[in-house]
Amino acid sequence: MNARPDRWGLTIPLAGLPLREQRDVVAALPDLGYTDVWTGEAGGSDGFTPLVLASQWAPSLRLGTAIIPAFTRGPATVAMSAATLAGLAPGRFALGIGTSSDVIVRNWNGIGFDEPYARVRDLLRFLRPALAGAKVDHEYPSFAIRGFRLPEAPEPAPPILLAALRPGMLRLAGREADGAILNWLTADDVRTVAPHVRGQGRPDAELVARIFVLPDVPAEQAREVGRRAIAAYLNVPVYRGFHEWLGRTELGPMWTLWAGGDRRGALAAIPDAVVDSLVLHGPAESVREQVRAYVEAGVSTPVLMPLGVGDPVATVRALAPR
Incomplete structure (x- = not known):
C-alpha cells in the first residue's frame, strides 16, 4: 500500500493520562506528522474543552469534534461553543454533530431521543446561518429558534460534518453538510458508505473515520x-x-x-x-498500513483511536506517520 494520506488525526484526550498532563504530547504532534486532533463526547471529557487546550498547545493542528450530540445541548449553545472554538483557531476547526445514541441521550442525560434524523437535520440547518452571523428566527420541525444571533460570528465559519451510519443520514451529510464522520467500520465498508455521501453532487465531500487501534x-x-x-x-x-x-x-x-x-x-x-x-x-508499522487502507478506500481524514492499552505517549509515537 502506497497511500500517503494528507491528513493523519488522533483522538484526544488520550486514555491513561490526565488531560492536564497532555500538553507536551499534544504540542509534539505536528513534528510527529499528525495534522488533526478530534474529540468525542459520550461519558468522559466533553467535546470542546480538550480542543480549546489543543488550540493553544499546538497552534497548527486542525481541530474537530466527532461528535457533539444534537440532543444534549440547545442549538444556540452548540453555536456559541462552536463559534468560540472557531475564533480561537480560525480556519482550523470543523464542527461534527450527530444523533449520538439512545443510551447516551436518554439513559445518561434523561432527554428524549425522538426523531433523531430530524433533530440533526434541523440543527444543521440552524447552524449554517447562525455561524455565518445571521439572525435566526425560524420554526424548524423539531425545535423553534426566536431571534438568536451570535454577537461575533467566526471568520471563516467552520465546516459542519454529520456523523452518519446508514443511507438516509449519509445522503444528508453529502447533500447539506460538508461531509460525514464514520465510526466502527472496516476499510472495505468505506467503499459501501462513501457513494451515499459523495453521490449527492459532492464528490469532494470530506470523510472522517475514527479507527480503533492497538499497536504492539x-x-x-x-x-x-x-x-x-x-x-x-x-x-x-x-x-x-x-x-x-x-x-x-x-x-x-x-x-x-x-x-x-x-x-x-x-x-x-x-x-x-x-x-x-x-x-x-x-506491529505499529502494520497498523499504519491498515490505516492507509482506509485512505485508499476513500477516507479523507483517518483519526486514530487508541484503546488505552500501554503507555499512551509511546502509542502516539509508534503510530506517527512515516
Whole structure:
C-alpha cells in the first residue's frame, strides 16, 4: 500500500493520562506528522474543552469534534461553543454533530431521543446561518429558534460534518453538510458508505473515520480488548442497525446472546475475523498500513483511536506517520 494520506488525526484526550498532563504530547504532534486532533463526547471529557487546550498547545493542528450530540445541548449553545472554538483557531476547526445514541441521550442525560434524523437535520440547518452571523428566527420541525444571533460570528465559519451510519443520514451529510464522520467500520465498508455521501453532487465531500487501534499488543490481548469494545458499541441499536445494513451476519450470535442477558457468551461469539477488521492491531508499522487502507478506500481524514492499552505517549509515537 502506497497511500500517503494528507491528513493523519488522533483522538484526544488520550486514555491513561490526565488531560492536564497532555500538553507536551499534544504540542509534539505536528513534528510527529499528525495534522488533526478530534474529540468525542459520550461519558468522559466533553467535546470542546480538550480542543480549546489543543488550540493553544499546538497552534497548527486542525481541530474537530466527532461528535457533539444534537440532543444534549440547545442549538444556540452548540453555536456559541462552536463559534468560540472557531475564533480561537480560525480556519482550523470543523464542527461534527450527530444523533449520538439512545443510551447516551436518554439513559445518561434523561432527554428524549425522538426523531433523531430530524433533530440533526434541523440543527444543521440552524447552524449554517447562525455561524455565518445571521439572525435566526425560524420554526424548524423539531425545535423553534426566536431571534438568536451570535454577537461575533467566526471568520471563516467552520465546516459542519454529520456523523452518519446508514443511507438516509449519509445522503444528508453529502447533500447539506460538508461531509460525514464514520465510526466502527472496516476499510472495505468505506467503499459501501462513501457513494451515499459523495453521490449527492459532492464528490469532494470530506470523510472522517475514527479507527480503533492497538499497536504492539499481543494478538490475544488485543482481541480480548477489541471484543469488549465491540460488545459495548455494536449492541447499541444504532450501531447494530448499521452493521445489519452492512450485512455483517456473523455478529448475529452476539446480538442474540446479548439480548438474552448472556454477556460472557456474547463476547465469546464475536469472531476473531470481525475483531481483526474493526480493531487494528499488530506491529505499529502494520497498523499504519491498515490505516492507509482506509485512505485508499476513500477516507479523507483517518483519526486514530487508541484503546488505552500501554503507555499512551509511546502509542502516539509508534503510530506517527512515516
